[in-house]
Amino acid sequence: MAEVDEEVELEKVKSQGEPLLELRNLTTIFPLKRGVVQAVTGVDLTLHRGEIIGLVGESGCGKSMTMLSILRLVPYPGKIVDGKVLYKGENLLDKPMGKVRQIRGREIAMIFQDPMTTLNPVFKVGEQVRESLRIHGIVGDRRLPWPLGREIRIKEKQRVLRIMEEVGIPATKYRYHEYPHQFSGGMQQRMVIATALACEPKLLLADEPTTALDVTIQAQILDLLRKINREHGTSIILVTHDLGVTAEFCRNIAVMYAGRIVEKGTADQVIQGPRHPYTQGLLHSIPRIAGERKRIQPIPGEVPEPVDLPEGCAFYPRCDRARPECLGSEIPMREIENGRLVRCVLY
């Protein structure tokens, strides 16, 4: 029942108007000595309010770089050379850095993969959550003089405690004053999520939030993210390499390979009936716990390093249905059904 309700609600939201985030032809490159690495090539993605999208792909396929490009956090020497990042209709790539900084953390927050390296080991975890509240002046102006500033600090702390409670950290009053090493991996990840949620962002970019965690903890964190999505209507882009996670957690899936999105559709469509040979290969190569054991069929070869890729399909050398027309010119994304997009000459 709940699912149907959600569906209806989502449709309502969708019809209401413009999408929250829209990526258009986003292209990020890394000019290196040995050639130009095309980390992200022509990525189009649309995210509505309250939607959860899964971005799936193997390591090095550019999924994390897409996330960093949205927030303009691409490390040197990488740069965004083309495309648009429309957040609420405004292009973030045209904005001055100061404006982007106001959006980071407040409107769009990111959860990084490894909680141990995200949290600063020499600051108290509670203070680290409070930092984003202070920077964005959520509770009040941070530059106020002593008596007023102190009051604001107390209010901020109360808010941090509330958020910590919300993400499921017990004994918040004590844990506020602890350091990251005193937390377990799952608890650290909760703190990272708390940091991201502190300013109640509209959009959460979760870059492999559960990869470093055990399955039972992963289930807890995914439940938590789902709860946040329901209660606050936060949109989430979940980057992961685990097809199982996306299948259970996301409504829509985009599959990436060598910097490009090769297939898009709802989770059911993509998982039940994959169209692109890469997606099919990926689904054949994961062992499944399902009745009898089927032999897995690995995709031959290795993920190519996206250095000076030839025009055409990057999956060509590993594809079992490759044709001459796969190479030469860029393969466009084609809509084969309603909302179902595939980048392959077979369709």
Added chain:
Amino acid sequence: MTEEQSLVEVRQLRKYFLIERSPLVKLLARKNDLLVRAVDGVNLAIGDGETVGLVGESGCGKTTLGRVITRLYEPTDGQIIFKCQDITDSRGAELLKLRRQSQIIFQNPYASLNPRKTVRQIISVPLQNRGVKDVKAREEEILYLLRRVGLSERYIDSYPHQFSGGQRQRIGIARALAMRPKFIVADEPVSSLDVSIQAQVLNLLEELQEELGLTYLFIAHDLSVIFYVSDRVAVMYLGKIVEVAKTDELFAHPLHPYTQALMAAVPMVDKKYRRKRITLKGTVPSPIDPPSGCRFHTRCFAKKGKICETEEPPLIVSDGHQVACHLFQ
């Protein structure tokens, strides 16, 4: 499993690590040495040609168990029996003989290969130890091993950093095979690899098993991998084995509450195989001071009562399973 059939068997195996505090800390902070009970009384038999999957969350002692079985760690207590021989206290030549027969594939292919040695040097070491003295014969064998694990012969003089993760893991496998072992402990051999590469390595390990009659102890935290490779599965929690059963049996009817929760937590690609989610509270307690009685009682959702907190359930046979839970006593 009767004794004749089992290739490797451990009985009441324990491995404790001592964290020593300096005398000053002991005196001033009144803190004593800590004892980490990584493996705490494990019984497990592995049959000839069998693959036993060992699954559990991080810190539950699965890697330690794998290393103690291959005698990379000295056991604190208990017995290890290899081919009906007690090898718990083997030394010198005897230990060397054992090392030839049991090898280990390590988890992290980036850390387990010496970055300053070429593939030729890396694989030569076990060959020399096996007594292949002739340089030509050694080279031939290295080339054979490389081909066998699916690497091109031209890589023989390359250094580890020139390979991708999957290829490195193949070198690790070639190195383990160089000893012509009977028994291989595969310690999370695919957990650091991408899905498409993971499948290649899993199939390679399976082919090698058929061809060379290997026996595996396959350690992993990924249940779907365990389901794919193992004949039998042992589930570990905080240094203890809580359930052992044939793979199909275990996945169809998990008995121990921990196994049930573990399986329910795995995100499934197929909708119809999804189980009702059982979300466990909290995290794994520390093995320094494990809970009394059943170690799972702090997170258990099916606690029977007081007995779970006071008495430790033994591993007993029930329904074709071996399970350590008071619910089935």
